[in-house]
């Protein structure tokens with residue numbers, strides 16, 4: 030059942046070229062220049078005329094939501110807010126029948142997300158679901174939606190469901206942007222071609238970083254803290270990298286937008302602090318270079334995720350993980366994969382039960 034892998038988590042990490050491909054299949058028609066999503070198409074006016082879109086989720090799905098905010102605001106120019114379901118539901122949020130709510134949930138059973146949606150529905154919002162489990166409770170109370178076709182996710186730490194959520198959010202943002210008139214045809218065509226190439230790039234990442242992440246992991250078995258930093262689209266990817274590490278390895282880890290480092294976390298940096306930096310060429314690269322300089326000046330141990338052929342960050346980093354280049358907006362999908370592997374191997378070498386970490390459940394059906 031684990032298909033020869035030691036854990037479901039590793040199997041699911043390796044399934045990502047296929048799960049992303051499956052999530053795009055029948056939806057992304059590259060040659061025709063079409064994104065087919067009945068749920069969006071049938072309710073296009075709702076989205077176009079929305080006051081705002083509120084994305085509601087928990088945990089990893091909330092991280093996907095943050096990237097969704099960047100995508101939808103950049104390409105569709107519709108204001109987006111991202112809320113933790115547990116906060117949204119208890120603060121009398123401003124939601125009317127002019128609002129669109131997007132719920133993101135792998136299991137479709139998360140109690141807080143479900144309760145938040147009921148509240149949004151009472152207030153008249155149009156509810157769109159991005160769920161992985163077909164016919165789940167959340168999928169059933171939504172007005173429309175798009176399933177991620179990631180297949181069953183057994184490992185408690187979410188991996189392939191996360192990248193499938195990012196795939197759906199990308200499709201939604203590009204489709205809305207096209208129909209809004211905000212995204213010109215040439216840019217649309219080049220973005221969809223790039224999205225279509227993501228499964229191949231992930232295959233490449235799995236091949237080139239599998240052994241490398243194991244070797245890096247061996248050096249950090251005794252770590253007690255980790256910082257993860259990124260900017261722009263890769264700031265939520267840093268949050269997600271940190272969550273993966275802490276939930277399965279029990280090493281404390283924090284994700285931060287790289288520029289926030291100097292507003293506090295920089296005080297933590299010394300030769301014992303490992304810092305994972307996500308630094309692809311597209312996306313504030315020069316700013317990241319100066320962040321790395323600041324870290325190295327304090328002797329922090331830098332593990333850098335960079336594009337192939339990178340020189341500046343690589344020259345300063347203690348460990349370099351190369352990934353292929355892609356559009357900035359899709360880079361978190363590619364960058365997440367080596368971070369999943371790194372978390373996985375650190376946890377395995379520490380002897381942790383990666384598929385069923387202590388105190389965690391696959392679906393959180395109590396608040």
Ligand code: F6R
Pocket residue numbers: 087088089090091133134135136137138139142185186187188272273276391392393
């Ligand atoms: C982390 C993880 C959790 C879930 C969260 C939401 O790896 O799995 O943080 O993402 O409990 O679950 P869903 O997406 O099922 O609503």
